[in-house]
Amino acid sequence: MSVLEENPGMKMDCEDWERDKPQCSSKGPRVKARGPEKFTIHDGDHKVLVLDSESLRAVPDKTYILPETFFVLASRVKSACENKGSPILLAVSKGELCLCCDRKKGQSQPSLQLKKRKLSNLAAQKKWKCLPFIFYRNKVGSWNTLESAAHPGWFVCTSANPGEPVEMTKSRGGRKYTEFSFRHICKTEMSPSEVSE
Template identity: 25%
Template sequence: MSANLQEGMEKAGGDEVPSGGVRPALEYPWHCRLTDINHKILILQNDHLIASPPNSNASEVVFDIYPNRGIMGNVIFIGFNGRVLSCVESGGGPPQLKAVPGNIKEMYNEVNEFRSSTFFRKPGGKETYSLESAAFPGWFISTSPEPNKPVGLSRQGATEITEFYMARI
């Protein structure tokens, strides 16, 4: 994550909740790009998030990020274009990552847990983070090592990539 996004999250109480139990309010989300450690960008294609090489002709998704004020810890909501990233059950299989209609500003203002749309932001490498589902502990936002595959959820240690750079715009 870029230093300025980290600094902004710390100023807004991104890592700790004040003694009153509620983080200070933000007027606007942080806008950022997410790229995996192989530098694939995230694009929207046919209503699915896809991890694509940076030289593709598609437009990179710019994400809106708010801290989740309803859960203690380093937790965030991730949204874009009137959608919210959410983790859902998949009929007995592993959980799935979906971009569902929603407004993260309203979720942020409501000060509720919203576990299915909440991600723990965990330090990875020097400048990278893993994004763990609050609803499905042990499952992380991930990309395939191969280009042009859907973004999903996986466990760490599998072949999928679970570390991302977060660059504030």
Template identity: 30%
Template structure:
């Protein structure tokens, strides 16, 4: 009787980052003249292990406390009771009105995209966090929600609080919605306008930010 052996060789697909499993099937069988020298037949089967199943993001210990400034030097401010942030040009002694943000980092699943570091942005000394949800018009909308966030699972609806932080040159930051890829936290050119989401192709809004560190916990 033939003897079957299986070898599993796993590698990463260079473009999709999905795991690729190569199954090499070796068939050992005798020849017709009863020669027991094995003959090896191999076959390669490629299986894609999808990362579409729910994933878990775990909160890390390190937390950055900072104020946020857009590319036009407007600071983010918050009025108590409002479910949004405003971008305002602050001068002189008014700098203290900048809202203090806690930037919490989360461990990214191994099969997740490498577009940026998953983070949550919350107002310091509160349970208010920025979240990206779908508006009545169908486009992504940024708001503040009260929430306790530690672990985020793909199936619990909390992915709306996650943003992919990309850093260039040490000070240039962008924040892309993890739930709505291609949409970024942004500010308007004018003062006293709400901080909102914008599509990557929208050049009318500012989506580059500088984080001014206050304290690292």
């Protein structure tokens, strides 16, 4: 699989969103909003994220395994703290399933869920409706962390054991990987969920 390494100069933030949103002007043409960027996500243990039975799992990065395509869109929600990173929305399955960090009834801690929401519709929602879907993408050297906007201090993580579900953690390091690389993918590549039967 051919992938392009992440553009280190690329920054997705509110300013990009504001600049790229449709402009309403009677004097000039309308500018179309830029769509989401497509990436594969790899953890610090050389595993890739894949979609398996509507849950995300981290599996060893082998040439015969096709990583899931993640659709990443900058959120209009401004970060309260500059050090939190750029607020983004993440989706899989052609932007039809969005990652969400929320508490299920009866649970004391938040969990990572995939909810059936269109990324394009979610981006237009008010802050309080889309907050569980927002993650702060923060650069840590050449890696990125993904912190929940709705549950500060909780990070997306993978386990040291391959095949386990991707989840949320409050403790960083140890047997949990909270640092990821985003690899921009070519438009011709497709993830398993994009292949039509």
